[in-house]
Amino acid sequence: MTTMLRQYMRDVSPFLLVLVIISTLGPLQFGYHIAELNAPQDVISCRVPKSSSSKLAATFSSWTSHSSPNHASASATFPSCIPMNDAQFAVVSSMYNLGGLIGALAGGPISSTRGRLFAMRLTGLFFASGSVLLTLGTSITVMSMGRILAGVGAGASTVIVPIYISEVAPPRERGTFGAMTQISINVGILGTQTLGFFLSSESTWRWIFAIGIGIATLQILGLLVIPESPAWLATHKNVAQAKRILQRIRGRHYDIEEETAAWDSGTASPEEEPLLDDSQPPLNPPGPRRTSVSSKGSRNPGSHLGFFQVVRDPQYRPALVAAVGVMASQQLCGINSIIMYSVSLLNNLLPISSALLTIIVSAINLFTTIACSPLPDKLGRKTCLLLSIFGQGASALTLALSILFGLKILSAIAVLFFVAFFAVGLGPVPFILASEMVGPEAVGAVQSCCLGASYITTFLVAQFFPIINLALNKRFGGAGWVYFIFTGLAVLCGLFVMWRVPETKGKKDADEVWGRTRRLD
Missing domain, CATH: 1.20.1250.20 (MFS general substrate transporter like domains)
Known part of the structure; x- marks a missing residue:
């Protein structure tokens, strides 16, 4: 156990932890948005008028009053609830998954052609715009559009972030870091359920969505300071830059020669490392790769x-x-x-x-x-x-x-x-x-x-x-x-x-x- 802990401390740099924390804000928002309608459902849909006695709800309600001096005008602009029956509420809820499907299908090609970092920044914009529509929504249509936009960001994040993490994580630790995607999703779910417990009232339910704007903003700002995936850069003929970034991620005294040997031979590919791989050997040595024998012949290792x-x-x-x-x-x-x-x-x-x-x-x-x-x-x-x-x-x-x-x-x-x-x-x-x-x-x-x-x-x-x-x-x-x-x-x-x-x-x-x-x- 001591040897494993020592190896982990050697492989994992503080900068790598920063990259993982910032990148997993995307999956965290996936969990946040998937559960955001659960607790306040009856309040949002005008089924149960409810006020909360919690101190947190009172604080947010006070902020709402201070930010809207003309309370009557604000109430007319932003109603305390949006009338919906079960079928209509189900439509609003399920639109998130429709957006997720679109994001999942588009996220992979965009991250392959434009880069992991560009694609993750794009998801942040979708999360932010979706949260804005949900916060200001006054109708089923607007709420549905907000859910679709947030869903696009969530769907793309579930594709891009595991790839990015697998490409920046040390080969020996990819299994451990691969679990961070699922863990961050659960953190998001827990966060929105907890907020929903305290803020599910007529005067405060919009703050649940407004906090989503804050998380998306934090994600966008964080993604401005982290680097592109070294593996993606190497496959796009930026090997020198890829090595510099990888050395920064691993630490000044870490030997990256074995990890980057395949880049120099031009055989590396970003998809050659599994998305959440926890079963591969500690390091992939250079040399001939095994390929499947099929009726159509062996595949070119660099082909997709x-x-x-x-x-x-x-x-x-x-x-x-x-x-x-x-x-x-x-x-x-x-x-x-x-x-x-x-x-x-x-x-x-x-x-x-x-x-x-x-x-x-x-x-x-x-x-x-x-x-x-x-x-x-x-x-x-x-x-x-x-x-x-x-x-x-x-x-x-x-x-x-x-x-x-x-x-x-x-x-x-x-x-x-x-x-x-x-x-x-x-x-x-x-x-x-x-x-x-x-x-x-x-x-x-x-x-x-x-x-x-x-x-x-x-x-x-x-x-x-x-x-x-x-x-x-x-x-x-x-x-x-x-x-x-x-x-x-x-x-x-x-x-x-x-x-x-x-x-x-x-x-x-x-x-x-x-x-x-x-x-x-």
């Missing part, structure tokens, strides 16, 4: 395949199906039904405030993600996925039954276990698998497909969960029936993982994962 090339090639099709299926399973098992709708769903069903429970849920999500981050390396990716899926399925079944029979304590426990099991596998593993099941020439296209599937399924859950939940409750009476659906989906997702997803732990490359023959080029 597009989406349609990957879909048409039977060599990559099993990996594409497995990776997309796992990413879809992440959402179909129902985690966002808790993250996005827990306050309204669990209201009056639990022995404590549903908003307070949501804060506890978000905190558990954060800490279990941190605690469980070593498990995929110890138990295996597939084992963690199955444990997570069937654990969530059992928790969903328990939650459905406990709500139906009025077992409030059991309902609260089921919610907590639901989130904890998500952190075991479905949270981190889907982001790892794509880079381990295909070679470097196809990882970009497969990862884009995975994120596209994630946002589509998230959109479906956000759009139809409240509608289906309300319909089932009216049809059968009571509440909680929708979680029987998530139980069934968990069973189907578990069977899919058992039959179609290979174990990638300890495998050197994609050829070994799929049992293909290999040769040296």
Whole structure:
């Protein structure tokens, strides 16, 4: 342990920590915006007029009064709520995922052609403009546009930031730093849920969105002082500048020769390092690389395949199906039904405030993600996925039954276990698998497909969960029936993982994962 800590201290410079903190403000805002409507839902949609007695709410309310001396005029311009039924609120909520899909599909190509830094700065502008519209929104249309713009920034961030971190992190520490994306998402969720608990009142709910403007501004300013990815610069024929930046990131006395050897040979590629790689050897020595043997011949190590090339090639099709299926399973098992709708769903069903429970849920999500981050390396990716899926399925079944029979304590426990099991596998593993099941020439296209599937399924859950939940409750009476659906989906997702997803732990490359023959080029 002492040796590992000493190695970590040698590899990680203070400047690297600054880069990671600033870059992960993007994923943090992904989590912040995905949950921002949860706590204040009833207040925003004019269902429950509510005032808060908390000191924080009183402070923000006082600031609002001071900044708007003509209170009557301000109230007319910015109404205290926006009338919405369940379907309309679902539209506003799900627009975020539509924007996320657009951002995820566009983020990769922009970061490849214009650079990681340019793309991250662009996400900051989308976050800021989306937060402004949400803060000043007076109609469903304006709120929806704000959610779309924030979603574009979030979708692009989930593509770009993991790539940037993997390219600036030391080779030995990429697994550890790769987990920072998921951790920062959970920090954002916890932050917005906590603010929602204190600021969900008629006079203060807009401050939840206004704080998002502040975070986006901090991100934009921070991105003005951090450098471009050295790996991206090296692949665009700026090797000398790339080496200078990498030396600055690693520290003055760090030997970067072995890490940059491939740059001098002109064979390096930014996508050759997996997005969240935690299974590669400590350092990649220069020399011949292994490539897959397919019916179409071996791939050029510097080439990159597009989406349609990957879909048409039977060599990559099993990996594409497995990776997309796992990413879809992440959402179909129902985690966002808790993250996005827990306050309204669990209201009056639990022995404590549903908003307070949501804060506890978000905190558990954060800490279990941190605690469980070593498990995929110890138990295996597939084992963690199955444990997570069937654990969530059992928790969903328990939650459905406990709500139906009025077992409030059991309902609260089921919610907590639901989130904890998500952190075991479905949270981190889907982001790892794509880079381990295909070679470097196809990882970009497969990862884009995975994120596209994630946002589509998230959109479906956000759009139809409240509608289906309300319909089932009216049809059968009571509440909680929708979680029987998530139980069934968990069973189907578990069977899919058992039959179609290979174990990638300890495998050197994609050829070994799929049992293909290999040769040296």
